[in-house]
Structures are given as C-alpha cells and as structure tokens.
Amino acid sequence: MSSESEPVPPGKEWAAAQRRQNRGGRDGEPSGRGLSGAVGGTSEERVGVMQVDPSSGLDTSVVHPARRYNYWLDGKDNFAVDRDSGDEIAKIYPSVRTAALHNRAFLRRAVTYLAGQRGVRQFLDIGTGLPTADNTHEVAQQIAPECRVVYVDNDPMVMTHARALLTSTPQGQTAYIEQDLRDPDGIVGDAAMSVLDFDEPVALMLVAVAHFVLDDEVLAWAVAALRDAMPVGSYLVLSHATADPVDPVVRAAWDQAVASGRHGDFKYRSKEQILPLLGDWRPVPPGLVPVADWRRPAVDPVPFTDAAAYGAVAVKPRPRAR
Numbered sequence: 001m002s003s004e005s006e007p008v009p010p011g012k013e014w015a016a017a018q019r020r021q022n023r024g025g026r027d028g029e030p031s032g033r034g035l036s037g038a039v040g041g042t043s044e045e046r047v048g049v050m051q052v053d054p055s056s057g058l059d060t061s062v063v064h065p066a067r068r069y070n071y072w073l074d075g076k077d078n079f080a081v082d083r084d085s086g087d088e089i090a091k092i093y094p095s096v097r098t099a100a101l102h103n104r105a106f107l108r109r110a111v112t113y114l115a116g117q118r119g120v121r122q123f124l125d126i127g128t129g130l131p132t133a134d135n136t137h138e139v140a141q142q143i144a145p146e147c148r149v150v151y152v153d154n155d156p157m158v159m160t161h162a163r164a165l166l167t168s169t170p171q172g173q174t175a176y177i178e179q180d181l182r183d184p185d186g187i188v189g190d191a192a193m194s195v196l197d198f199d200e201p202v203a204l205m206l207v208a209v210a211h212f213v214l215d216d217e218v219l220a221w222a223v224a225a226l227r228d229a230m231p232v233g234s235y236l237v238l239s240h241a242t243a244d245p246v247d248p249v250v251r252a253a254w255d256q257a258v259a260s261g262r263h264g265d266f267k268y269r270s271k272e273q274i275l276p277l278l279g280d281w282r283p284v285p286p287g288l289v290p291v292a293d294w295r296r297p298a299v300d301p302v303p304f305t306d307a308a309a310y311g312a313v314a315v316k317p318r319p320r321a322r
C-alpha cells in the first residue's frame, strides 16, 4: 500500500494535500483507504433519506462529484449542497442529465464490447461513482461470470457504499480501493494486491473522471503511468467532458460557475487536449468521438451539445521491434 508522500510527480507536491482534502477526512486525514469491503453502511441505509454517521468524516457541506452525478441520475445518495450545485449547473446547461445518461450508456457499451468481443476479463474502473444501474462488474459478469473488477474512487462516501458494489458472481471477483487517480502507483499496487493479474490484459477505465483533475501535466503524467503499468493488449476506456460543441454564451456561464468555487474542481477539455491521453494506444473504430456516437446502434442521432463529452476505447500495442 502506498504512503501519502509517494504519488506526486516532481514539483506537484500540492496534489497530495489536495487529495487529502478531497477525501474529506477530519483535519485532512484520510477517512479510510486501501482495499476494502468492510467500511460503510448497509444497502438498506442507501434507500430513502441519506444517513450520516458523524464519525464517518464525511463533509456534507462541500459538493462532491459522485453525489452530484448521483443526483443527476435520480439517485438518493446526495446532500443539499450536491443538489444545489446540480441544479445550478442544469440551469446553465439544461442537458446535463441527458449527458450523464449518455455517459453511462457509453460505459455499458464499452464494457459489453470488451467483455463480449475482445475477451477482456479484468477491469480497473477508476472514478467509479456511487452504485447505480449497470455497474461495471454487473455488465461484464453478465457476459463472462469470471470477470474480475477493481473499483477505485477518492470519495469516502463512495467507499461507504462499497459493500453494495462488492457483490460478484461466485466465479468472478470485485474489490474496492479508495485511491486517487493522481496516485497511479498506489492504484496499481493495491489492484495487483487484490484481484488483478497484470500479466493479463486489463481494461483501464477512466470514465468521466479525468475532467476533475485540473492540472494538465499531472493528468498527463498519471494517465501515462497507468498506461505504462498495463500489459500489452490492455484497453483504455476514456470519456471526458468538453465544451467543443457548446455555445460560447453557455461556455462563459460554465466558466463563471466553475470560477465561483461552488462546484468543486472541474475542467472541460478540447478534443486536441483529450486525444493525447490515449498515448500511442490505438483507438478502436470509431475513435475519439462524442460519447453518444461511440458504437451506438443507429437510432435517433443525439446532438453533440446534448451530451458534450468525448469517448474512446484504445488498445495497447506491442512495442515496435527495433
């Protein structure tokens, strides 16, 4: 397991402090980390009104992306601060719920494709979010019950719901790790100690999480380190919010809302900024495209503005012979 001082690239020491803050633990202390199945509430507590254990270290006064996303997806695991932020963003960008649903549908299609057509049996899902319909292990294990899935998230509240996620087919396995995307060594170390075998291809999933990392250099470094740790034949599943199709007036309002600090960290990126996150991995057709267009059956087209995010699946090639 990694220590707090390990993960940051040179000159990015601030990131460690930011991660501690994100965890929301008291006095910046982590409220629990590492491999887990033991922390948190029962599935009964997840239904109905949110209950907060005062000893949990959860900060209910600060918006968390997992809880706001849960609100947009009609979940119940959110607080007033998350709903207020969600509503304010929806006022600026009314299709935000549609976008969230299309992002989830992209995740489903990508996992179905990888488990069904590419024979992938291991998934490392970073930025898991709160349990919802069609979690990665459910989609994958429906196709191949022996699939093994490691969930990673930096939100302690997601951790409290780990038990719900940790269900698995008897043939497969799931594990949950409280870690941060900006700590790739910690993630890979913990994942290897749990259920993943890094001698076999892994689907590295970064679905709607990279846009919460503000620093371009840190993001590029972390994603490259994760790519490097994966064996040949692994896949990267990436989705990322963008303002490319968004009206400049809406974009200006977004910028203002983000700058207000009320909505937490968020940074949309252009296609040109997102594409390099794939490194030299080869995108499978149709490449990096609007999420709603990625291998979606030919039904009604979804305007890009309604789901302003890019999605791609790319495969790690064999190194070129010299």
Ligand SMILES: C[S@@+](CC[C@H](N)C(=O)[O-])C[C@H]1O[C@@H](n2cnc3c(N)ncnc32)[C@H](O)[C@@H]1O
Residues within 6 Å of the ligand: 065, 066, 069, 103, 104, 107, 126, 127, 128, 129, 130, 152, 153, 154, 155, 158, 179, 180, 181, 182, 206, 207, 208, 209, 212, 213
């Ligand atoms: C919008 S949700 C996406 C959930 C799921 N991947 C999906 O696409 O449906 C983003 C998730 O990323 C998590 N997250 C944000 N920043 C993170 C970071 N630096 N490291 C790990 N998880 C992070 C949030 O806590 C949240 O659960």
